[in-house]
Amino acid sequence: MIRVTIWNEFRHEKTEENVKKLYPNGLHATIKEALEKLAPNEYEIRLASLEMPEHGLTDEVLNNTDVLLWWGHCRHNDVDDAIAAKVVDHVHRGMGFIALHSSHLSKPFVKLMGTPCTLRWRCADEKARMWKVNRIHPITKGLPDSFELEAEEMYGEPFLIPTPDDLLWVTWYEGGEICRSACTYERGFGKVFYFQPGHESCPSYHNPYVIQIIKNAIDWANPGCERTPLCCDSQEPFAKIGK
Amino acid sequence: MIRVTIWNEFRHEKTEENVKKLYPNGLHATIKEALEKLAPNEYEIRLASLEMPEHGLTDEVLNNTDVLLWWGHCRHNDVDDAIAAKVVDHVHRGMGFIALHSSHLSKPFVKLMGTPCTLRWRCADEKARMWKVNRIHPITKGLPDSFELEAEEMYGEPFLIPTPDDLLWVTWYEGGEICRSACTYERGFGKVFYFQPGHESCPSYHNPYVIQIIKNAIDWANPGCERTPLCCDSQEPFAKIGK
Amino acid sequence: MIRVTIWNEFRHEKTEENVKKLYPNGLHATIKEALEKLAPNEYEIRLASLEMPEHGLTDEVLNNTDVLLWWGHCRHNDVDDAIAAKVVDHVHRGMGFIALHSSHLSKPFVKLMGTPCTLRWRCADEKARMWKVNRIHPITKGLPDSFELEAEEMYGEPFLIPTPDDLLWVTWYEGGEICRSACTYERGFGKVFYFQPGHESCPSYHNPYVIQIIKNAIDWANPGCERTPLCCDSQEPFAKIGK
Amino acid sequence: MIRVTIWNEFRHEKTEENVKKLYPNGLHATIKEALEKLAPNEYEIRLASLEMPEHGLTDEVLNNTDVLLWWGHCRHNDVDDAIAAKVVDHVHRGMGFIALHSSHLSKPFVKLMGTPCTLRWRCADEKARMWKVNRIHPITKGLPDSFELEAEEMYGEPFLIPTPDDLLWVTWYEGGEICRSACTYERGFGKVFYFQPGHESCPSYHNPYVIQIIKNAIDWANPGCERTPLCCDSQEPFAKIGK
Numbered sequence: 014m015i016r017v018t019i020w021n022e023f024r025h026e027k028t029e030e031n032v033k034k035l036y037p038n039g040l041h042a043t044i045k046e047a048l049e050k051l052a053p054n055e056y057e058i059r060l061a062s063l064e065m066p067e068h069g070l071t072d073e074v075l076n077n078t079d080v081l082l083w084w085g086h087c088r089h090n091d092v093d094d095a096i097a098a099k100v101v102d103h104v105h106r107g108m109g110f111i112a113l114h115s116s117h118l119s120k121p122f123v124k125l126m127g128t129p130c131t132l133r134w135r136c137a138d139e140k141a142r143m144w145k146v147n148r149i150h151p152i153t154k155g156l157p158d159s160f161e162l163e164a165e166e167m168y169g170e171p172f173l174i175p176t177p178d179d180l181l182w183v184t185w186y187e188g189g190e191i192c193r194s195a196c197t198y199e200r201g202f203g204k205v206f207y208f209q210p211g212h213e214s215c216p217s218y219h220n221p222y223v224i225q226i227i228k229n230a231i232d233w234a235n236p237g238c239e240r241t242p243l244c245c246d247s248q249e250p251f252a253k254i255g256k
Numbered sequence: 257m258i259r260v261t262i263w264n265e266f267r268h269e270k271t272e273e274n275v276k277k278l279y280p281n282g283l284h285a286t287i288k289e290a291l292e293k294l295a296p297n298e299y300e301i302r303l304a305s306l307e308m309p310e311h312g313l314t315d316e317v318l319n320n321t322d323v324l325l326w327w328g329h330c331r332h333n334d335v336d337d338a339i340a341a342k343v344v345d346h347v348h349r350g351m352g353f354i355a356l357h358s359s360h361l362s363k364p365f366v367k368l369m370g371t372p373c374t375l376r377w378r379c380a381d382e383k384a385r386m387w388k389v390n391r392i393h394p395i396t397k398g399l400p401d402s403f404e405l406e407a408e409e410m411y412g413e414p415f416l417i418p419t420p421d422d423l424l425w426v427t428w429y430e431g432g433e434i435c436r437s438a439c440t441y442e443r444g445f446g447k448v449f450y451f452q453p454g455h456e457s458c459p460s461y462h463n464p465y466v467i468q469i470i471k472n473a474i475d476w477a478n479p480g481c482e483r484t485p486l487c488c489d490s491q492e493p494f495a496k497i498g499k
Numbered sequence: 500m501i502r503v504t505i506w507n508e509f510r511h512e513k514t515e516e517n518v519k520k521l522y523p524n525g526l527h528a529t530i531k532e533a534l535e536k537l538a539p540n541e542y543e544i545r546l547a548s549l550e551m552p553e554h555g556l557t558d559e560v561l562n563n564t565d566v567l568l569w570w571g572h573c574r575h576n577d578v579d580d581a582i583a584a585k586v587v588d589h590v591h592r593g594m595g596f597i598a599l600h601s602s603h604l605s606k607p608f609v610k611l612m613g614t615p616c617t618l619r620w621r622c623a624d625e626k627a628r629m630w631k632v633n634r635i636h637p638i639t640k641g642l643p644d645s646f647e648l649e650a651e652e653m654y655g656e657p658f659l660i661p662t663p664d665d666l667l668w669v670t671w672y673e674g675g676e677i678c679r680s681a682c683t684y685e686r687g688f689g690k691v692f693y694f695q696p697g698h699e700s701c702p703s704y705h706n707p708y709v710i711q712i713i714k715n716a717i718d719w720a721n722p723g724c725e726r727t728p729l730c731c732d733s734q735e736p737f738a739k740i741g742k
Numbered sequence: 743m744i745r746v747t748i749w750n751e752f753r754h755e756k757t758e759e760n761v762k763k764l765y766p767n768g769l770h771a772t773i774k775e776a777l778e779k780l781a782p783n784e785y786e787i788r789l790a791s792l793e794m795p796e797h798g799l800t801d802e803v804l805n806n807t808d809v810l811l812w813w814g815h816c817r818h819n820d821v822d823d824a825i826a827a828k829v830v831d832h833v834h835r836g837m838g839f840i841a842l843h844s845s846h847l848s849k850p851f852v853k854l855m856g857t858p859c860t861l862r863w864r865c866a867d868e869k870a871r872m873w874k875v876n877r878i879h880p881i882t883k884g885l886p887d888s889f890e891l892e893a894e895e896m897y898g899e900p901f902l903i904p905t906p907d908d909l910l911w912v913t914w915y916e917g918g919e920i921c922r923s924a925c926t927y928e929r930g931f932g933k934v935f936y937f938q939p940g941h942e943s944c945p946s947y948h949n950p951y952v953i954q955i956i957k958n959a960i961d962w963a964n965p966g967c968e969r970t971p972l973c974c975d976s977q978e979p980f981a982k983i984g985k
Contacts, residue, residue: 105372105416127370127418129348129444131486139497142980144656144677149928151880154966158657159676161980167493170630171644173348173444173486175370176421176665179907183656183669183677187981189494190645191630191669191677199878201372201416237883243374243416250410251432251871251890252916254382385737387899387920392685394637397723401900402919404737413873414887422664422905426912426920430738433888434873434914442635480640494628494647495673591858591902613856613904615834615930617972625983653979659834659930659972661856664905675980687858687902729860729902736896737918740868 014057015235018078019044020070022085022092023062025213032213040084040211040218047224048231056231063088068096075099080109080234082227084211085119097121105201107241109234111227114166114211117174122207125200132172132192138164138215139187143194143222147181152195152206152229160222166212168192174207182226184209195226197233202241204234257300258478261321262287263312265328265335266305268456275456283327283454283461290467291474299474306331311339318342323352323477325470327454328362340364348444350484352477354470357409357454360417365450368443369418375435376412381458382430384408386437386465390424395438395449395472403465409455411435417450427452438469440476445484447477500543501721504564505530506555508571508578509548511699518699526570526697526704533710534717542717549574554582561585566595566720568713570697571605583607591687593727595720597713600652600697603660608693611686612661618678619655624701625673627651629680629708633667638681638692638715646708652698654678660693670695681712683719688727690720743786744964747807748773749798751814751821752791754942761942769813769940769947776953777960785960792817797825804828809838809963811956813940814848826850834930836970838963840956843895843940846903851936854929861901861921867893867944868916872923872951876910881924881935881958889951895941897921903936913938924955926962931970933963 021041025032036043045058059078061069063085075081081100085092097120104110104125112122117130141162145153162184169190177196184194194209208226210217217223264284268275279286288301302321304312306328318324324343328335340363347353347368355365360373384405388396405427412433420439427437437452451469453460460466507527511518522529531544545564547555549571561567567586571578583606590596590611598608603616627648631639648670655676663682670680680695694712696703703709750770754761765772774787788807790798792814804810810829814821826849833839833854841851846859870891874882898919906925913923923938937955939946946952 101370125370127344127368127443129486131488133487133491135491135493137493137497139493140981142675146656146658146679147662147928148657148931148970149933159980167491169491170632170669171487171634172632175418176442176633178419179662180666183679185671185675185677187493187495187497189628189671190491191671193632193669199419199876200370202877204878243372244376244414245374248376248378248410248412248433250378250380250382250430251888252430252869254380254430383738385918389899389901389922390685390905391688391900392690402737413875414877415875419876419908423909426899426922428914428918428920432871432914434912434920436875436912442633445634447635494645495626587856610853611856613830613854613929615972617974619973619977621977621979623979623983625979653977655977657973661904662907662928673979673981673983676977685905686856729858730862730900731860734862734864734896734898734919736864736866736868736916738916740866740916 015055015231016077016079017056017058017082017231018061018074019058019082020061020084022088023064024088025086035214035216036218040213043218044082044227047218048228051224051228063091068092070096070100075103078108079236080111080231082111082113083116083119083121084113086115086213089119092120094120097124101125103240104203104205106243107202107236107238109204109231109236111206111208111230111234113208117207125205126175128175129173133169133190135167135188137167137188139167141165142185143182144185145181146183147179150179150181151233152226153181154229156222156225162210162217162220164215165210165217166215168209203236206230206234258298258474259320259322260299260301260325260474261304261317262301262325263304263327265331266307267331268329278457278459283456286461287325287470290461291471294467294471306334311335313339313343318346321351322479323354323474325354325356326359326362326364327356329358329456332362335363337363340367344368346483347446347448349486350445350479350481352447352479354449354451354473354477356451360450368448371418372416375415376433378410378431380410380431381407382410385428386425387428388424389426390422393422393424394476395469396424397472399465399468405453405460405463407458408453408460409458411452446479449473449477501541501717502563502565503542503544503568503717504547504560505544505568506547506570508574509550510574511572521700521702522704526699529704530568530713533704534714537710537714549577554578556582556586561589564594565722566597566717568597568599569602569605569607570599572601572699575605578606583610587611589726590689590691592729593688593722593724595690595722597692597694597716597720599694603693611691614661615659618658619676621653621674623653623674624650625653628671629668630671631667632669633665636665636667637719638712639667640715642708642711648696648703648706650701651696651703652701654695689722692716692720744784744960745806745808746785746787746811746960747790747803748787748811749790749813751817752793753817754815764943764945765947769942772947773811773956776947777957780953780957792820797821799825799829804832807837808965809840809960811840811842812845812848812850813842815844815942818848821849823849826853830854832969833932833934835972836931836965836967838933838965840935840937840959840963842937846936854934855904857904858902862898862919864896864917866896866917868896870894871914872911873914874910875912876908879908879910880962881955882910883958885951885954891939891946891949893944894939894946895944897938932965935959935963
């Protein structure tokens with residue numbers, strides 16, 4: 014079983030009625046239930062959130078996480094720097110990392126990208142249509158050419174992320190923008206996936222395509238092995254030098 | 257004229273006789289002279305180094321730098337965090353950045369990459385041959401299919417950098433390794449180039465091909481405009497929402 | 500001066516009144532005039548079209564062309580196979596090639612891509628907005644974050660081109676699709692650019708941004724040297740084998 | 743079970759003693775046996791070769807092939823154009839295609855790439871060391887940082903292939919060259935993998951790492967579904983045009 018931890022800052026669901034209604038136990042719990050329903054015996058899923066000790070990301074938890082999902086929005090700054098650095102270190106040594114929606118500005122994601130990660134945005138509950146622009150990546154498997162999200166927050170260019178290793182989806186927004194909304198990156202020995210949908214007041218995590226993509230991304234990001242050490246030692250040559 | 261600043265930690269040239277002999281005024285001075293000789297009126301070049309106040313990278317200097325070259329090795333940790341962060345911010349807003357040789361582990365480069373940037377290495381003054389693997393990038397213009405460096409430090413895989421936007425050269429080492437030795441990256445509005453040659457005890461910065469590549473890289477990395485602000489405001493739609 | 504040849508099948512402009520009105524002497528002539536006005540002494544531009552002997556692409560013309568622009572639509576099949584093969588060969592040896600709009604299905608472009616190059620499409624004179632998704636490529640220089648085309652043919656995914664070396668623009672269409680509308684490719688020693696705007700009944704080639712992009716693309720695709728021979732000979736080793 | 747067809751021009755094994763000794767029933771048979779031994783019940787493997795009717799690639803065979811492996815060298819020109827075109831069409835609609843060694847100049851591969859695919863080369867039975875330059879692609883899974891091939895033909899730059907979607911291995915050769923030796927490409931709905939090792943007089947297909955990579959590549963290239971039709975019809979809009 015793949016060991017998944019879903020981290021959520023878990024704030025909007027407690028303070029805003031419309032969000033609580035959509036995601037009564039937190040959007041991390043909604044994603045967990047949907048994944049367990051879709052693939053009953055494939056994942057061992059743990060939830061973690063900001064207010065837990067060490068944000069729920071103790072060494073024990075991180076050491077036993079194959080893939081970490083992250084959702085943060087208005088409380089990025091409350092995440093402890095040391096814990097963000099520890100997450101980055103685990104990714105470098107192999108842990109998969111999936112940054113959801115407004116986590117584009119979360120501490121671990123920004124550190125992993127090395128870019129500002131800023132973007133255009135608009136909260137207008139507008140229609141969005143996600144277009145698949147890659148037909149061979151495992152994360153796109155089984156998904157249709159396009160699908161609609163009935164309401165989402167707009168994210169658009171200039172979206173200052175690095176050029177993706179693979180750009181998988183581009184989103185069309187009713188208001189006139191496009192977004193590179195599903196992107197993969199190699200970071201050390203770890204795989205990183207950014208996935209745009211998931212504004213707290215929108216029902217995207219109830220959308221079966223969104224859940225299928227998250228499932229595919231977990232399967233892809235799973236390292237399938239223990240953490241890989243980073244080696245910096247001087248090396249003996251394979252061939253004779255100075256012939 | 258393109259305003260270039262060449263930063264050097266400038267240590268080995270003062271403490272090791274063989275290095276001093278190769279680069280009497282510092283390798284940054286050698287690069288400056290070579291560029292000025294190759295292209296007399298194209299660059300306004302300033303030198304900066306670790307021991308200068310603010311490492312020679314005051315706001316005034318950074319604000320007037322189009323492209324920053326960086327060489328560091330044994331004193332990465334002595335670079336002030338705030339100055340490294342300022343360099344990264346300038347790159348994000350458009351300043352070109354060229355990381356030379358062991359600067360793969362410098363603070364600004366590591367922050368810009370988001371990866372460990374560790375690698376295999378060996379100091380054996382071995383032969384190296386650089387092979388061009390891209391024929392259309394402006395940095396490769398005018399360079400032959402391959403050229404030899406009579407002696408270099410070996411850098412090799414696993415080289416934990418992000419997948420380059422463009423991989424331009426791969427180096428063959430006598431001892432049996434290869435290195436992705438010339439790589440480009442988009443970072444915000446700025447262009448970043450990593451270039452492997454340049455161990456302090458090797459004469460690579462006296463090699464005309466190396467200098468030609470550095471010149472091409474400066475021309476490529478030059479933003480050709482003032483810093484671009486990072487925008488994070490909410491945006492009005494272009495098309496009507498909710499038809 | 501960069502020697503540019505603009506090839507046009509030149510049919511719609513003769514048979515359809517609305518097209519003739521937009522592009523009285525052919526859209527190739529319109530592009531020529533716009534480029535000469537934008538950059539008076541930079542280009543030596545020749546026009547060529549289907550009905551000319553050898554389609555206007557004699558050896559003499561091709562040998563003296565640095566960058567070839569191509570516009571074809573309803574008469575792809577009337578292009579002689581041998582001439583299409585010759586164009587491909589010139590690209591392989593260094594000639595720049597810019598495929599405009601419906602030339603995604605032209606013989607030279609399809610041969611250069613190796614993919615079906617099919618796509619979704621719709622002729623509805625709908626609004627299109629082009630979004631820049633790369634901020635460092637020379638073709639994007641000086642262009643705004645986005646600009647509108649008042650009416651264009653929709654091209655959309657699945658657009659079966661190869662993954663671009665660089666994806667420069669993505670177009671938003673009023674009707675709900677997106678298009679990877681500006682893509683670069685290395686093909687042998689030659690550079691290839693695909694650029695989506697330019698349906699014959701739409702005024703896109705009168706749009707200054709479109710012309711600026713075509714200008715930037717010509718400058719980028721210009722090889723700056725004579726054709727490069729393709730070498731297939733056995734090679735002597737640089738280092739001793741069998742130590 | 744994944745349905746694999748291994749195609750071999752099957753000439754050297756009949757005419758040269760040293761090749762016959764290494765691959766008594768043809769190198770395609772050696773690969774088949776090695777795969778069946780490594781993964782007993784995963785593949786249904788069929789052999790095909792040049793001298794068979796329709797080169798063994800009838801519609802029935804191609805329609806029932808998930809992944810086609812191809813080895814050709816001195817008889818590329820004897821492959822029927824129509825059959826090569828049929829192979830390309832199957833790849834476009836989803837069939838996986840793995841081009842082995844000198845198949846870089848085979849008709850199907852060259853058509854799929856759109857480039858000359860020429861390269862430097864030397865037959866000197868020299869040592870080669872393959873270096874992994876990507877740590878997250880499924881084809882690299884379980885392979886060490888590097889491994890040695892005791893004798894191979896050298897292939898080197900300029901290797902006029904398109905920029906790979908993913909560059910997985912680079913080979914170091916004793917004689918001083920490097921090769922981009924393991925490359926992936928999206929081509930329509932199909933996945934293409936080029937893999938350099940496998941000169942007919944070298945024992946590379948007896949190397950367990952080589953076989954593991956071929957196995958990983960088959961698993962990766964398997965479309966997991968029937969052929970996908972190429973659609974070219976005009977499309978209804980999703981959103982209202984002309985508001």
